[in-house]
Amino acid sequence: MSLPSGKTYFHVDMDAFFVSVEELFDPGLKGKAVVVGGQRDERGVVSAASYEARKFGVHSAMPLRTAAKLCPQAIFVNGHPDRYRECSKRIYEVLCRFSPLVEMASIDEAYLDMTGTERLYGPPLRAAHELHQTMKRETQMNCSIGIAGSRVVAKITSDQAKPNGVLWVVPGTEAAFLAPLDIRKMPGVGKVTEKKLHDLGIRTIGELAQQQDKYLHEQLGEWGLSLAAKARGEDAGGWYDTEIGEEDGPRSISHEHTFNQDIAEQGELEGMLLRLCEMVGRRLREHGLHARTLHLKLRYSDFRTITRAHSLPQPTQLDNEIYREVRALFRANWRSGHAVRLLGVGTANFDEPGGQIGLLDASTPHRWEKALNAADRLRDKFGDGSVRLGSGMRRVIREKTHEALPDAQGKKPFTTKDTKEHKGES
DNA sequence: TCTGGGGTCCTAGGACCC
DNA sequence: TCTGGGGTCCTAGGACCC
Numbered sequence: 001m002s003l004p005s006g007k008t009y010f011h012v013d014m015d016a017f018f019v020s021v022e023e024l025f026d027p028g029l030k031g032k033a034v035v036v037g038g039q040r041d042e043r044g045v046v047s048a049a050s051y052e053a054r055k056f057g058v059h060s061a062m063p064l065r066t067a068a069k070l071c072p073q074a075i076f077v078n079g080h081p082d083r084y085r086e087c088s089k090r091i092y093e094v095l096c097r098f099s100p101l102v103e104m105a106s107i108d109e110a111y112l113d114m115t116g117t118e119r120l121y122g123p124p125l126r127a128a129h130e131l132h133q134t135m136k137r138e139t140q141m142n143c144s145i146g147i148a149g150s151r152v153v154a155k156i157t158s159d160q161a162k163p164n165g166v167l168w169v170v171p172g173t174e175a176a177f178l179a180p181l182d183i184r185k186m187p188g189v190g191k192v193t194e195k196k197l198h199d200l201g202i203r204t205i206g207e208l209a210q211q212q213d214k215y216l217h218e219q220l221g222e223w224g225l226s227l228a229a230k231a232r233g234e235d236a237g238g239w240y241d242t243e244i245g246e247e248d249g250p251r252s253i254s255h256e257h258t259f260n261q262d263i264a265e266q267g268e269l270e271g272m273l274l275r276l277c278e279m280v281g282r283r284l285r286e287h288g289l290h291a292r293t294l295h296l297k298l299r300y301s302d303f304r305t306i307t308r309a310h311s312l313p314q315p316t317q318l319d320n321e322i323y324r325e326v327r328a329l330f331r332a333n334w335r336s337g338h339a340v341r342l343l344g345v346g347t348a349n350f351d352e353p354g355g356q357i358g359l360l361d362a363s364t365p366h367r368w369e370k371a372l373n374a375a376d377r378l379r380d381k382f383g384d385g386s387v388r389l390g391s392g393m394r395r396v397i398r399e400k401t402h403e404a405l406p407d408a409q410g411k412k413p414f415t416t417k418d419t420k421e422h423k424g425e426s
Numbered sequence: 427t428c429t430g431g432g433g434t435c436c437t438a439g440g441a442c443c444c
Numbered sequence: 445t446c447t448g449g450g451g452t453c454c455t456a457g458g459a460c461c462c
Contacts, residue, residue, distance in 0.1 A: 017462090037430075038430080043428090043429080043430080044429085044430050044431095045428095045429065045430050045431095046430095047430080047431090047462085048462090060462075061429090061430090061462095062427075062429090063427055063428055063429050063430095064430095065427070065428075065429095066427040066428075066429090067427095069427080070427095079430095079431095081431095081432095105461090105462090106433090106461075106462050107432095107462075108462075109462080187460090187461080188435095188459090188460065188461085189460085190459060190460050190461085191459085191460090192458085192459060192460085193459075193460085221436085221437080222436085222437095223435090223436065223437090237435095238434080238435060238436090239434080239435085250433080251433085251434070251435095252432090252433070252434080253432090253433090254431085254432070254433080255431080255432085256430085256431060256432085257430095257431090258429095258430060258431085293454085293455090303428085303429075305457090306456080306457090307455090307456060307457070308455085308456080309454080309455055309456075310455090311453085311454065311455090342430090344431090349454095
């Protein structure tokens with residue numbers, strides 16, 4: 001089936017992005033087997049692997065220890081999210097020169113609506129080569145570019161173009177291009193859906209595209225229909241129904257932490273919860289967001305994972321309010337004494353602040369907002385470990401909940417200290 | 427193999443309302 | 445009496461992506 005959309009989309013995807021960034025900081029890594037994500041004996045998974053490491057079967061999401069066995073000579077590098085964000089910004093700036101309609105889909109990939117840019121940049125292939133060269137010149141990094149009349153096809157195409165390539169699916173040839181590809185190449189088809197489709201005898205995108213809608217709906221529900229539409233090369237369902245370039249801001253903000261060793265001690269667990277709440281609160285204030293729903297995530301040693309949520313009548317962005325609710329969820333749901341592998345704190349359901357706050361209470365949140373913003377600025381200046389919730393705040397929390405707080409390691413309120421504590425843990 | 431951290435979206439059941 | 449249907453919100457879990 002052809003796509004008479006008349007649109008032209010680019011999907012730009014950086015090659016081995018995290019590895020490329022690390023190479024900028026340490027050119028000695030170039031041409032070697034590199035694994036980004038942590039050290040070889042740590043709990044954790046591979047965030048990115050260089051093409052040399054991939055030759056040994058190493059790929060992202062693989063446990064670090066497995067990667068070390070497959071490729072013992074690999075160099076293991078800790079991730080540096082701040083570096084990646086900075087480079088991502090530079091990439092975005094380059095892309096914006098080629099189209100006013102740019103949307104970053106993640107830290108290292110973007111969609112460009114290139115419709116109608118022919119007069120400026122010439123035909124799509126020429127524009128893509130120009131973009132490809134500019135990217136290399138300005139960022140010292142390789143990217144791959146997929147060009148097509150829909151975003152799904154552009155995304156699949158950039159993957160086929162890797163590494164360091166440009167590929168254009170000429171309008172009208174979408175079906176022929178997609179048909180032979182493995183079903184796993186479809187965005188949205190992971191391990192589980194792959195198995196389901198295999199059980200139905202569907203192995204290629206072409207076979208999926210040919211299915212009757214009625215049959216797919218019976219087998220996979222509503223979601224199966226948009227999947228089939230995508231297999232036919234049509235942007236359908238969820239984000240694909242929106243326009244490019246009108247980003248909405250985040251829908252949730254969360255932080256989680258996996259312990260190096262499982263923890264069963266309540267004080268230690270609640271101490272970590274407090275830290276996570278502080279990090280989440282800070283991000284909320286950075287974005288100017290107030291959350292109505294708070295989530296606790298808890299993973300036990302055996303990997304059994306639960307999430308528990310609670311919605312507030314009024315949205316909040318304050319550490320102490322978040323902590324109070326999350327700790328209550330924790331105490332109500334943690335099976336006391338059972339060792340915990342991971343804790344997480346999340347916020348969602350963002351809403352405007354205010355509403356019908358009781359007059360008596362109105363001044364208190366405001367004061368805390370000021371204090372926390374001051375703390376945020378100190379953290380900007382001296383680093384994340386420089387400010388902890390002080391005894392003053394702990395007292396307030398205790399007054400409100402009539403419960404004791406975990407030992408806060410004798411830190412003074414709002415004082416600076418060494419920034420080592422939190423380094424290398426992210 | 428022994429399984430991160432940050433997200434998005436979907437499903438499904440129950441409560442509640444009209 | 446034995447029984448509706450739809451809409452929205454909330455919660456829990458899970459698939460998937462980078």
